[in-house]
Amino acid sequence: MPRYIVERAFPEGLDLPINETGDRLCRKIVNTNAEEGVTWVHSYVSLDRTRTFCVYDAPTPEAIRQVGRRNALPVNGITEVSVLDPYFYLGMGRDGHESFVAAHLRTPWLPFSYIA
Structure with missing residues (x-):
């Protein structure tokens, strides 16, 4: 399965509460992604909370765009990547x-x- 870095911009800042509401939102995103064969691995958040860099496994970039629309999340860039360590x-x-x-x-x- 290809791996991608998905860049997202949140001009007003990312607001994901660390409580039951945030938990429900994350579960909804994960479930919606699964319907398209997309897996959210993890994300990096800028210190000012206006940008995220998310690691995804997905069949295609279009699958990521589809779940982004369905989850009401911006998709500012998608780059297919491989691991170098x-x-x-x-x-x-x-x-x-x-x-x-x-x-x-x-x-x-x-x-x-x-x-x-």
Whole structure:
């Protein structure tokens, strides 16, 4: 499933209360997204609360736009992304093969005994 960063602008500031009302709103968004095969992974909020950068898994950018409309959320930009992290390179030898430790760090859910 492709992963996207969705940029949203809230000129008046994002107002998502940390109470039962906010909980209901988030559940509604998650349920509406699921109807289109879209998963909201998490979001980053600017300190002034006027912008969010949301991580989504979705079949297409159009699916994200559809749920944005249905959830009454702005969609100012959608960028398909892939993961780049410093741990990918940890333990790579000159021959390009990954070390055992590097493989374990990238897949911590595998116990050492399973890999060994």
